[in-house]
Amino acid sequence: MKKKKVLFFIYQMGAGGAARTMLNIVNHLDRNRFTPVLVTLNYEGSYEKYLNEDVKFIKLHTRRLRSAIIPLSKIIRKEKVDLVFSTIPNYNIVAILARLLSFTKAKNIVREAAFLGGSRSANLKLRFVGLLYKFSSRVISLSNGVKENIIKRYRVPSEKITVIYNPVDLKVIQQNIEGGQIEEEHRHIFNGTGNVIITAGRLVPDKDHKTLLKAFSMIQQQLEAKLVILGEGELEAQLKKQAKELNIEDKVFFLGFMTNPYIYFTHADLFVLSSLREGFGHVLAEALAAGVPIVSTKCKPGAVEVLEEGKYGKLCEIGNPKDMSEKIYQVLTLQDHEKDYLVQRGLSRALQFDAQEIVKQYEDVFVDCLEVKQRLASRS
Structure with a gap:
């Protein structure tokens, strides 16, 4: 497989667990197989200073999540991205819509980190999120319990979900x-x-x-x-x-x-x-x-x-x-x-x-999704 470009999208590289996980994945990604590009909204994040120097870091000129869809789609096209990785439902929705509007052959992988839902309105929202997840190649869950929740409340098929624990450096x-x-x-x-x-x-x-x-x-x-x-x-x-x-x-x-x-x-x-x-x-x-x-x-x-x-x-x-x-x-x-x-x-x-081992699991999912894409392209 040729070296592939992976775009990582998150709201900001702040002090939360999602940003810390993104930092660990981006920094430990095998540079012989992948080129990482990190995209955030226009915020200053405390984890930015810990990014490896070889990571291309792009900030969108907006702080509104809804306003990020079009500029993110342009970056996906301009950077010739192969894979778009995002985490947390609202950001995953933006990443999926941006990828669709980029009119490229890039693929989406989304990550779910929380045990969400419970109320009727929350469950309805998650059902809608699950419908959009049909446009992603894989859903990564950070625990077996979260996976069960995704199956139950998002109605995402079990075979589309891969459990990978958080990487700890x-x-x-x-x-x-x-x-x-x-x-x-x-x-x-x-x-x-x-x-x-x-x-x-x-x-x-x-x-x-x-x-x-x-x-x-x-x-x-x-x-x-x-x-x-x-x-x-x-x-x-x-x-x-x-x-x-x-x-x-x-x-x-x-x-x-x-x-x-x-x-x-x-x-x-x-x-x-x-x-x-x-x-x-x-x-x-x-x-x-x-x-x-x-x-x-x-x-x-x-x-x-x-x-x-x-x-x-x-x-x-x-x-x-x-x-x-x-x-x-x-x-x-x-x-x-x-x-x-x-x-x-x-x-x-x-x-x-350990981040070294956990990131290998992410890489395996990335490769699997990209190889599926290549096999499908070769058949067409």
């Missing part, structure tokens, strides 16, 4: 741990006495930090601990108010978004994920790679799959602060050799998400 994580430092103003948190519990994620309802704060307040009655929260979001003021009402404000530290959260992970005693739902739970894989024990809610499908029903970390009930506090206490009071065993198992699990 283990090499970069290790480099960040070895070469990074906790910022000076935060060192007192980790150098003092007591256990350090850490979490990371956007401060939004789905992450359910409220339950975590309640669970942490219960832990305070049993042992000395501090809670570090990494991330930004709409609920920050509300969560700080809750911490004050629970009388734990001097033990809870809101540190905001960190470009190197891994050095914080590795110096913590425990990582906790309190989410209501996760399509994959990328941060869990990163925490495993950083060598920190984990307590997570049974947020399906992601956390349950990443931790294999509790094999690689403790699982607790969603929205249940008492159960969460009990699981946190169990891990923090483990003997050293028990903690080491848990950490080593986690590291072995993280290897299965």
Whole structure:
């Protein structure tokens, strides 16, 4: 197969999981077989600086998603793209329409990262999205649970869906741990006495930090601990108010978004994920790679799959602060050799998400779609 050009389309290279996944795929793509082109809307993204220098990066002159269809179609034609890869339903719709309007022989591959739907209106929208997905060559799902949801709510045939877990750049994580430092103003948190519990994620309802704060307040009655929260979001003021009402404000530290959260992970005693739902739970894989024990809610499908029903970390009930506090206490009071065993198992699990291996799976899907295209062209 001749070297092929793959266009990657995403809203922006921001701090979210979708952008991080796109970054890992683009940077690790085999340059002997593929030439990557990255296209975003006109936004500044925190991950842009981590793109490899050989990646052609194009920003559209618009911040409106609907306005991106025509200019994106022109880029597909101008760049002579063979494959258009996108993620998240709204962006996938734009990518499919742009590819159709390009009037080229390019193919679409779309990725689904979240467990969406539930309400009648949401399910109807997903059904419409599923109809558009008929114009894509393949749908990539980031977990088996998400795949089941796509089949059920999008009505996409099972044979069109390939499950590929999120890629985690283990090499970069290790480099960040070895070469990074906790910022000076935060060192007192980790150098003092007591256990350090850490979490990371956007401060939004789905992450359910409220339950975590309640669970942490219960832990305070049993042992000395501090809670570090990494991330930004709409609920920050509300969560700080809750911490004050629970009388734990001097033990809870809101540190905001960190470009190197891994050095914080590795110096913590425990990582906790309190989410209501996760399509994959990328941060869990990163925490495993950083060598920190984990307590997570049974947020399906992601956390349950990443931790294999509790094999690689403790699982607790969603929205249940008492159960969460009990699981946190169990891990923090483990003997050293028990903690080491848990950490080593986690590291072995993280290897299965290594970007080098995961991107090969993406490449196999790309090649398969392109070879199908070539076989069809040869018959015509």
